[in-house]
Amino acid sequence: EDFYPPATFKRLKDLADTKETPFVVIDLETISEHYDTLVEYxxxxxxxxxxKANPAPEILTLLRDKGSNFDVASIYELDxxxxxxxxxxxxxxxxxIKKSKDIRYFYEKGVRMFATDSEADLRNIARAAPGSRVYVRILTEGSHTADWPLSRKFGCHTDMAIDLLILARDLGLEPHGISFHxxxxxxxIGVWDAAIAKVKVIFERLKEEDGIVLxxxxxxxxFPANYITRANTLPTYAEEITRFIQEDFGDDFPQIILEPGRSLISNSGILVSEIVLISRKSHTALHRWIFTDVGKFSGLIETLDEAIKFPIYTEKTGETEEVVLAGPTCDSADIMYEQYKYELPLNLAxxxxxxxxxxxxxxTSYSSVEFNGFPPLKSYFV
Ligand code: PLP
Structure with missing residues (x-):
């Protein structure tokens, strides 16, 4: 009940009971509610x-009809x-990170808004998507408090962002704004405060020194989902972040874009798996190993370094013990949790x-196509 209202859980469980594992069941109503909460706050x-969080047509159609826009990572998502x-x-x-011909593809299909963080990419955008709006992604702090960090690989320093936006103007593009993740x-939540403060410096310097108004x-x-490690709720994030924006930009602040994935979708789904085997490495070994028909290569890649700790539920009750959880493939990287010990019932079979x-x-979006012959993770929708 900490994770799903009883009626939602029943809806998902009723459908799950009719299907062969492994699969994810998704409650579309939950996504709809999360979207409404986001827009309310x-x-x-x-x-x-x-x-990328979940590209299922059922989800995209629902969000399309609710008025959402879309952050797109590739020509395949665009199609x-x-x-x-x-x-x-x-x-x-x-x-x-994109090919010049893919930029052109987006442009020909009518897309006019592009993220960038490098000169080479910006020049490609200017050539392949002339006159488009560009926003520059900046580096932010916060990797040690994010369970799934996205720093280092993306973004540039403040000075570089300023130079890129000036170059964008000179190349005939529209310098539109700044992004970060x-x-x-x-x-x-405090890391948004530091990031917004950096954005303010960029806005001011571009305006004062170059007459560019972003x-x-x-x-x-x-924004968070509910896992074993709990975070604040979305309303708290929204209240704090709104205050940070107002402190730096006043009430008449620029257009704000949000790109939620996890917080909108995660809690709508349950991945249902079956225990394939339970074993011990010796008669005296401390822990039992529980092998399930789902693993790192069939949907649980975010257990890499045990980063995301999914709550696990079983209908069995009674005395519990610490276990190791691993997947079904012939790859020893296919272990979900070994350091962090889940307590599961002794009578599991x-x-x-x-x-x-x-x-x-x-x-589902991370699941491999046929590693060890296992098919991609299926999903069903309520
Ligand atoms: N925007 C971009 C550019 C991303 O790469 C991602 C995730 O990788 C997201 C938004 C979604 O982030 P989250 O799932 O934390 O909401």
């Missing part, structure tokens, strides 16, 4: 759903959206189901 923001009659103006090419499942701040994703909570996002 960030009434001034435009939402760009990060498609999917266009195929669902999402207008190109509602899409932003948010990946800073403080890391996914970011537990420290219009948009993209606050990224990073082969064939019992384990329910991995909060697995609506970053599971």
């Amino acid at each position: 960030f009434p001034y923001a435009s939402v760009y759903y990060a498609v 999917k959206l266009l195929g669902l009659n999402v207008a190109a103006e509602r899409c932003s090419y948010g990946n800073t 403080v890391g996914s499942q970011q537990r420290d 219009k948009m701040i993209n606050l990224g994703g990073g 082969t064939g019992d189901r384990l329910y991995w909570f909060s697995t609506g996002a970053y599971t």
Whole structure:
């Protein structure tokens, strides 16, 4: 009950009981409610759903109909959206790493908003998507408080961002704004404060020194889902972040964009698996190993370094013991939790189901196509 209202859990469980494992069941109503909460607490923001979190057509259609825009990472995601009659103006090419011909593809399809963080990419955008709006992604702090950090690989320093936006203007593009991502499942709301302060410096310097008036701040994703490690709720994030924006920009602040993935989708889903085998490495070994029919390569890649700790539920009750949890493939990297010990009932047996909570996002989209012959993780929708 800490994770799903009883009626939601029953809806998901009733469907799950009719299906062969492994699969994810997703409750669309929960996504709808999360979207409404986001819009209620960030009434001034435009939402760009990060498609990578879960690109299922059922989810994209739901969010399309609720008025969401979309943060798109590749031509394949774009094709999917266009195929669902999402207008190109509602899409932003948010990946800073892209081929010139893919930029051209987005442009030809009507997309006019592009993220960048480097001169080479910016010059490609100027050539392949002339006149488009560009926003520059900056580096932020916060990797040690995010369960799934997104720093280092993306973003540039403040000085570079300023130079890129000046160059954008000189290349005939529209310098539109600044984006950042403080890391996914970011537990420290304060990192948005530091990031917004950096953005303010960029806005002011560009205006004063070069007469460039930026219009948009993209606050990224990073908003939390419910896992074993609990974070504050979305309303608390929204209240704090709104205060940070107002402190730096006053009430008449620029357009704000949000790019949620995890916080919108995770809690709508349950990954249902079956125990394949339970074993001990010796008669005296301390821990039992529980092997399930789902693993790192079939949806649980976010257990890398045990980063995301999914709550696990079983219908068995009674005395518990600490276990190691591992997947079904012939790869020893396919161990989900070994350091962090889950306490599960002693009477668990082969064939019992384990329910991995909060697995609506970053599971099916990460699942391999046929590693060890196992098919991609299926999903069903309520
Ligand atoms: N925006 C961009 C550019 C991203 O790369 C991601 C995630 O990788 C997101 C938004 C979504 O972040 P989150 O799932 O933390 O909401």
